[in-house]
Amino acid sequence: MYPWLASTLAQLKQRLGQQLLHHGLLFIADKGVGEHQLIDQLVKSLLCATKEACGTCKACKLFEAKSHPDMHYVVSDKPSIGVDLIRQVSQFVTTTSQMLGNKVVIIENIDLMTEAASNSLLKTLEEPSQNTYILLTTTKPNSLLATITSRCEKIRLILPCTDDSMMWLASQTESPLSKEGLLAFSGSAIDYLSSMNNDGVNYGLFCDDLESLLQGRTNELLLAEKNKAHASLVLLWTYQKAVLIYKKQMEDVSKLPANNAISNLQRTQYAECLVFDCQQANKKIAQAGINKSLILQQIFHKFKQVSLIH
Ligand SMILES: [Zn+2]
Missing domain, CATH: 1.20.120 (Four Helix Bundle (Hemerythrin (Met), subunit A))
Incomplete structure (x- = not known):
């Protein structure tokens, strides 16, 4: 786990263990902060039989094979997320969990939703189903409907400071590094590192x-x-x-x-x-x-x- 996201993940997992996790989580991420890794780990914990992302239970194995039946990942092959994709979410939410555990929906970049899609998602968020979690991500919170953001718990994922980023980069590569280079990737150590690779x-x-x-x-x-x-x-x-x-x-x-x-x-x-x-x-x-x-x-x-x- 990226060190700058570790404490957020730990807090979320702790609240999951205490059954205090909100059913709608909106991750407001700085660009290039690495939110996928955090969300992957959280989803794995949500689905895991022990809620610890143990890696050995049946749910964890299915998650790792990307074939867990109680996980619904919204992927759009268009530049926007249309209402048809969100209707599938509404349907998924109303079905019974196949593994008798939690169900999880992940929708990335929800700022790409059309207006009709946003309104459809709003209904789903307003009527939470038991043991169902909806995880949303955006890097552009200002383009979202206020009614959507107000129905979710907002979690900010912020890029680490330059010194911390440089320290992490130095632990990941032997290539020469510069603060100017980091700046060229808007402060994202992950994007900078992947450009070097x-x-x-x-x-x-x-x-x-x-x-x-x-x-x-x-x-x-x-x-x-x-x-x-x-x-x-x-x-x-x-x-x-x-x-x-x-x-x-x-x-x-x-x-x-x-x-x-x-x-x-x-x-x-x-x-x-x-x-x-x-x-x-x-x-x-x-x-x-x-x-x-x-x-x-x-x-x-x-x-x-x-x-x-x-
Ligand atoms: Zn497990």
Whole structure:
């Protein structure tokens, strides 16, 4: 279990043991916090004959084989969760438990529910069935109906602080790590780590490539061709680097005497412009048929200009 989620899981399991667990649990997760692992463990405990996720009882074995009959996992193959999927939940909830224990429904990213689906789920939450638990997750709590959130117990899953994340990362990999790299993944140590384990795209290598660009060892075209398959991700990284450059320049300006500050303030506009351009580029590459390599080339060219300006 990820160390930053361990105490939350322990509390939930304790309340399960005391039969004090709410029937509707809404997990409000920071992006990349690793909520799946916590939910898996909680579901296993809910279904287990001993409520301890023992790993040896029949329920645990069925759970591990992903074939427990009293577990219903809502998976949508569309960008939204439609009412048909939630109707299946309502049906599942009214049936009798086949293993004579708890029944569990898991719906991830409930912010993707259509309005009709939300209303349907609301009815299910309003009429709790015995021994049935509904576990919901979202990273966007503000997009939910207030009536849904108010019917659930809300559990916040928060990313650990930078120092704790770096410490955990150091225990997981021997690859070089940087706080800047962690920031590029919005503070998610899990996402940062998985990028290092993925041959196709790697933050550390990308930073090295940008450095090579600045030193003239590679050019915008080569770099764009190399990265066009994951253009969105490298644009995010470039955007975050641009934000850092901008912040640094603003800091420098604030330290200067007032008569020098104005000309230096003009310099920061280039970085500010790059931040904006990265955002625009990210929207553009989502369009079908767009030349991603060309867009990346333009961004890398601007990045080079901004970085070499001082
Ligand atoms: Zn068990």
